Amino acid sequence: MRSVSIAGIGQTKVKEHWDKSLRNLATEAVLDAMKDAHVDYADALYVGNMLSGELTGQENLGALIADEVGLRGIEALKVEAACGGGGGALRVGYLAVASGQFDAVIVVGAEKLTELSNCGTTAALAMAADSEYETIHGISFVALNALLMKRYMHEYDLVPEDFAMFSVNAHANAAHNPYAMFRSPITLDQYKNSRNVADPISVMDSAPIGDGAAAVVLMATDNLNGTRARAVKIAASASATDSLALHDRRDPLWLGAAELSSKKAYAQAGVTPNDIDLFEVHDAFSIMSVMSLEASGFAERGRGINFAREGELTPKGKLPVSTMGGLKARGHPVGATGVYQAVEAVTQLRGEAGKNQVPNARIAMTQSLGGVAANAVTHIFTN
């Protein structure tokens, strides 16, 4: 396997893009990434997306987007792993270049979630879970996370406010990210007084849906030419699975796939959790942040909360998380999110993160989760 680098990045703002279609958003992000990488060609294109068929009546995104960006003829496929599809597409792109099959590959995550009513989108997002044994019972995707949060609070004697720092940090960081959906900080009071979606999860615990696209250009590190100075190396790429349904897990409070994929990634990169300078965590819900930190070896079991309390997750803390706003405040266009995370890691490692810059950032990790971490894709980047 040969070394793979990210030679260019592109992204659209995450928001309700009523004036743009899925193809417009994907095309915008891809063209930006190609310009940033100084390339006008790629051997293949992989699209991370979850719900184009359900919400926009459009599948076969590979062919659609390859043609739209001027690359008709190349290999182009959609990768689906629910909300982890972006990470999955990056993984497929990585494998294609690392294996020697292709020299340059484009990975784009694109999602359009605001075409339908709220109930329709809620029903569509629940397709990430087990349709015959979870969804049919009216258990929304938020409710699955609520079931975990409730049990976690019960086992560790916590109240919802204990989780607030994850959202407060995410919003504070998004305020300085021009591509983020929410640009204003929130207070503890706003967190406490926010509306319940599925008890104990409130609006302020959950990432907002939005439309958006993010893209990266991957190249064999040896083939980088004029773009070498700003390129970021993919030091590790790993993914793993858990049971799709929560009820099939022996220990529902432990994210087995996150643990497996992060361990594989640490081994591949030759690093430990202590070496990671920033972590783009899949903070679709605060409880997911807590459990991901534990499963990925950053906090002991039941201690993920203390991590937040002690202020260690801000850009100047011991392990900055959600440095550009995370899913919570940058916004969560589900199948695109994993690619946004990669774009943000590259931004940090290039030293271009502005007010959110993590000082001396050298090693960044991203983790993209599909379903309630039924799929976990972990990447580690270095410069």
Place this chain on the structure above:
Amino acid sequence: MDLARSWRLKDQRYRLEGTVCANCGAKFFPPRQVCTECKSQNLTPHEFDGHGEVYSFSTVYQAPLGHEGNLPYIVGMIKLDEGPMVEAQITDVNPSDLKIGQRVEMVTRKLREYGENGLIVYAYKFRPLPNAN
């Protein structure tokens, strides 16, 4: 589509029918074709008695399409006495009276309706039992 699916799943939904592994005795709900414990493919039907306790629960205020008429409702994870965990709605109780650890039993109730062809889906839900002590 949902007509065939509802028919196919009726034994599970009405009687909590899962499977038991003929090789190692592990019990499964939902039914499985391959035993997760010993990988045996020799599994036979097993009807669960429907008793268990609440592992976790949540009151849902924002529902997926098709469930919005029932808001708010309670969903839960039920640890069956016979082993498996089941996810389902919890009924006949106010959320404020419900606690983790509550003893429950399975009942068959109407779950939802599908608009045009009028299909009504019935399924298991769980309701509280008096606690043992």
